[in-house]
Amino acid sequence: MSAAIATQAAPDGGRAERPRSVHPGLVRLVLGLVGLAGLLLVWWVGTELLTPQASFLRRFSPVSAAAALAGLVTGSDLALHILVSLRRVAVGLALALAIGVPLGLAVGRFRLFDAATAPSFQFLRMISPLSWMPIAVMVFGVGDRPIYFLLAFAALWPILLNTAAGVRGLDPQWLQVAQSLSATRWETLRSVILPGILGQILTGVRLAIGIVWIVLVPCEMLGVSAGLGYFILDTRDRLAYDELAATVLVIGLLGFLLDAATRFAARLWSS
Amino acid sequence: MTSPRLLSAERVSLRYSGAARPVFAEVDLDVGAGEVVTILGPSGAGKSSLLRVLGGLQPSTSGSVTIRGTPMHGAHPRVAFAFQSPGLLPWLTLERNVAFGLDFKRQPRLERSELAARVDAAITEVGLSHARHLRPTALSGGMAQRAALARCLARQPEALLLDEPFGALDEVTRGEMQDLLLKVVADFGTAVVLVTHDIDEALLLSDRIVLLGGSPAAPIRDWRIALSHPRHDLVAELGAIRVDILSAMRGLRSRSREPDYVI
Numbered sequence: 001m002s003a004a005i006a007t008q009a010a011p012d013g014g015r016a017e018r019p020r021s022v023h024p025g026l027v028r029l030v031l032g033l034v035g036l037a038g039l040l041l042v043w044w045v046g047t048e049l050l051t052p053q054a055s056f057l058r059r060f061s062p063v064s065a066a067a068a069l070a071g072l073v074t075g076s077d078l079a080l081h082i083l084v085s086l087r088r089v090a091v092g093l094a095l096a097l098a099i100g101v102p103l104g105l106a107v108g109r110f111r112l113f114d115a116a117t118a119p120s121f122q123f124l125r126m127i128s129p130l131s132w133m134p135i136a137v138m139v140f141g142v143g144d145r146p147i148y149f150l151l152a153f154a155a156l157w158p159i160l161l162n163t164a165a166g167v168r169g170l171d172p173q174w175l176q177v178a179q180s181l182s183a184t185r186w187e188t189l190r191s192v193i194l195p196g197i198l199g200q201i202l203t204g205v206r207l208a209i210g211i212v213w214i215v216l217v218p219c220e221m222l223g224v225s226a227g228l229g230y231f232i233l234d235t236r237d238r239l240a241y242d243e244l245a246a247t248v249l250v251i252g253l254l255g256f257l258l259d260a261a262t263r264f265a266a267r268l269w270s271s
Numbered sequence: 272m273t274s275p276r277l278l279s280a281e282r283v284s285l286r287y288s289g290a291a292r293p294v295f296a297e298v299d300l301d302v303g304a305g306e307v308v309t310i311l312g313p314s315g316a317g318k319s320s321l322l323r324v325l326g327g328l329q330p331s332t333s334g335s336v337t338i339r340g341t342p343m344h345g346a347h348p349r350v351a352f353a354f355q356s357p358g359l360l361p362w363l364t365l366e367r368n369v370a371f372g373l374d375f376k377r378q379p380r381l382e383r384s385e386l387a388a389r390v391d392a393a394i395t396e397v398g399l400s401h402a403r404h405l406r407p408t409a410l411s412g413g414m415a416q417r418a419a420l421a422r423c424l425a426r427q428p429e430a431l432l433l434d435e436p437f438g439a440l441d442e443v444t445r446g447e448m449q450d451l452l453l454k455v456v457a458d459f460g461t462a463v464v465l466v467t468h469d470i471d472e473a474l475l476l477s478d479r480i481v482l483l484g485g486s487p488a489a490p491i492r493d494w495r496i497a498l499s500h501p502r503h504d505l506v507a508e509l510g511a512i513r514v515d516i517l518s519a520m521r522g523l524r525s526r527s528r529e530p531d532y533v534i
Binding site: 171173174176177178179180181182183184187191192195196198 | 326328345346347348351352354356358360362371372375376377378422426
């Protein structure tokens with residue numbers, strides 16, 4: 001019946017002179033690119049147009065950064081630093097997930113546990129991970145381990161809190177269905193709770209990636225000899241300011257891509 | 272048509288910890304195979320709580336629930352439960368929702384082929400073969416409720432407990448679901464306990480109607496309806512019972528107007 005209506009309606013709709021609607025996604029894309037072009041323009045004006053000929057700032061201009069970036073991309077150094085940084089992010093996130101999801105499940109499930117831990121978590125959450133840096137280095141020594149700790153510590157809170165919120169928001173009906181099927185605790189967890197909160201966990205991971213990526217660079221400025229944070233200081237020490245600007249660009253780009261990837265994963269799950 | 276005592280409650284009471292008085296006390300209820308028993312009563316009368324006790328979802332404070340004479344401890348594999356909202360898991364297709372839980376450890380062991388066959392049969396029974404690969408978000412309310420019923424049927428239950436399963440549906444869909452339920456009872460001889468506050472639904476479906484009321488709640492009266500299905504045209508016969516039930520419910524209500532909250 002609906003097909004009949006559709007065929008009747010089609011000629012009418014074809015004849016009517018309606019303004020052709022542009023795909024809204026395309027509009028967003030174009031506007032986004034225009035915005036980015038504007039940002040580039042501000043960068044260029046700030047570093048080249050408004051600065052005197054011999055200014056220090058000129059070395060950070062987009063033109064020299066682009067040239068340096070081309071050099072860095074063709075070399076192997078930058079790729080190595082990126083891989084080291086990404087590995088640290090992955091390890092930090094994995095640790096945060098391994099600790100945050102079980103803790104979040106307990107917080108969301110047991111009201112007394114929530115009451116006992118909520119103030120402590122809120123307290124710890126508000127301490128910048130970077131303030132643990134000296135202690136982390138003292139405890140874990142120099143190298144990757146204090147960075148893993150700091151990144152995991154930064155990523156833990158959004159994952160924990162979102163997991164707990166997910167558990168609290170579970171449809172009680174789903175749990176009743178599992179109960180009426182005599183599900184064991186493990187079966188309830190595996191077949192109802194975890195899939196039911198996966199979307200929320202992904203939201204937590206997305207927030208965590210945003211924080212971890214920001215915390216990563218300063219973390220890598222202490223006691224390590226590789227990674228994007230280290231490379232920033234290295235370019236400064238080598239007075240390679242064009243490379244410094246290029247690295248800043250790479251950090252922003254990678255963060256953007258990481259966020260887009262988690263967004264995509266979240267959309268894939270919810271559809 | 273009915274064989275006695277498939278699922279029985281004997282003198283069951285339920286009192287929540289800290290509550291001044293029991294929700295219901297000393298309730299006896301028997302349901303036979305192929306019998307539809309409706310628990311009718313005003314809202315808050317403890318109908319759903321009684322159903323949860325019958326289904327083993329809520330342990331009773333005293334008394335016992337037996338299935339074929341064997342005491343039930345917790346949910347039983349041959350007793351299926353359907354709720355007012357379908358409670359389908361949105362990340363599973365309809366087919367996998369129907370299969371949900373059949374492989375749980377405490378369910379009877381099934382061969383993979385047997386499991387698939389059961390799911391298939393249940394989906395066909397409720398007429399959703401065309402939608403088996405859809406996610407719940409793509410289903411209408413009636414389809415989702417059918418899928419929930421199919422999930423119950425896939426377990427080949429001896430007893431089916433329904434907590435206002437058609438309450439949220441529109442008139443036409445509700446009628447379809449009621450017909451479907453009667454078909455299931457006729458096909459499989461399933462014992463059904465239905466909780467509702469809709470007298471007409473009770474009249475259309477039940478072999479027996481139990482009016483639950485009072486505080487603590489207990490069965491007040493009991494009607495047997497020995498009419499064949501479908502009953503849509505039997506207005507005259509049902510009308511008399513309807514009047515009787517209504518006056519009994521009114522009586523209940525006026526009684527509960529007396530000061531009920533002396534602590």
